[in-house]
Amino acid sequence: EAQVTQNPRYLITVTGKKLTVTCSQNMNHEYMSWYRQDPGLGLRQIYYSMNVEVTDKGDVPEGYKVSRKEKRNFPLILESPSPNQTSLYFCASSRGTGGVQVVEKLFFGSGTQLSVL
Amino acid sequence: GESVGLHLPTLSVQEGDNSIINCAYSNSASDYFIWYKQESGKGPQFIIDIRSNMDKRQGQRVTVLLNKTVKHLSLQIAATQPGDSAVYFCAEKSQAGTALIFGKGTTLSVSS
Numbered sequence: 001e002a003q004v005t006q007n008p009r010y011l012i013t014v015t016g017k018k019l020t021v022t023c024s025q026n027m028n029h030e031y032m033s034w035y036r037q038d039p040g041l042g043l044r045q046i047y048y049s050m051n052v053e054v055t056d057k058g059d060v061p062e063g064y065k066v067s068r069k070e071k072r073n074f075p076l077i078l079e080s081p082s083p084n085q086t087s088l089y090f091c092a093s094s095r096g097t098g099g100v101q102v103v104e105k106l107f108f109g110s111g112t113q114l115s116v117l
Numbered sequence: 118g119e120s121v122g123l124h125l126p127t128l129s130v131q132e133g134d135n136s137i138i139n140c141a142y143s144n145s146a147s148d149y150f151i152w153y154k155q156e157s158g159k160g161p162q163f164i165i166d167i168r169s170n171m172d173k174r175q176g177q178r179v180t181v182l183l184n185k186t187v188k189h190l191s192l193q194i195a196a197t198q199p200g201d202s203a204v205y206f207c208a209e210k211s212q213a214g215t216a217l218i219f220g221k222g223t224t225l226s227v228s229s
Contacts, residue, residue: 041221042221111158
């Protein structure tokens with residue numbers, strides 16, 4: 001089954017304790033991205049990757065890191081989490097065709113609810 | 118700047134009615150639009166998309182209408198069912214093509 005898999009689904013941590021949220025897709029998609037979803041603010045892009053070893057900042061990248069060493073995996077790293085990073089996080093992927101059509105139909109994972117105390 | 122907005126945060130309909138969810142966008146150069154459905158506890162699911170060279174596109178029980186003159190997008194759901202209850206998001210592709218920019222969402226409630 002074609003899917004984007006995120007882990008964990010729920011995570012409670014404390015301020016400053018490094019954490020990683022994993023994301024994997026089995027559709028051989030070139031493009032991957034992380035979004036956070038907050039009440040009243042909708043979905044906002046954190047980082048994206050157009051291909052292996054190619055990553056770039058989205059609209060809200062502060063406090064986050066990503067890596068894309070393999071095509072299928074795109075982990076989100078919080079080096080020193082803070083309470084304002086409490087949010088619902090979604091990983092997404094898209095076929096990507098390069099140029100101006102990199103992002104179109106995004107496939108989303110089930111989400112990771114993060115609470116930073 | 119780029120922004121996508123929805124006219125109403127909530128919409129309540131009776132089972133069997135047709136539902137119309139509206140969305141306004143700001144970037145007149147946008148060439149791609151998409152609708153997602155998000156059920157409680159799940160990630161957004163693709164419903165239907167449309168390119169700017171089209172005015173209308175139909176799927177199974179859903180129709181998307183694009184009015185580029187007034188920068189307006191709508192999603193029509195025919196014969197709405199309780200299983201259609203969810204939050205619906207419209208989104209447009211960013212100018213750089215590197216992101217989808219989402220509206221805030223409309224919560225559709227279907228009562229039987």
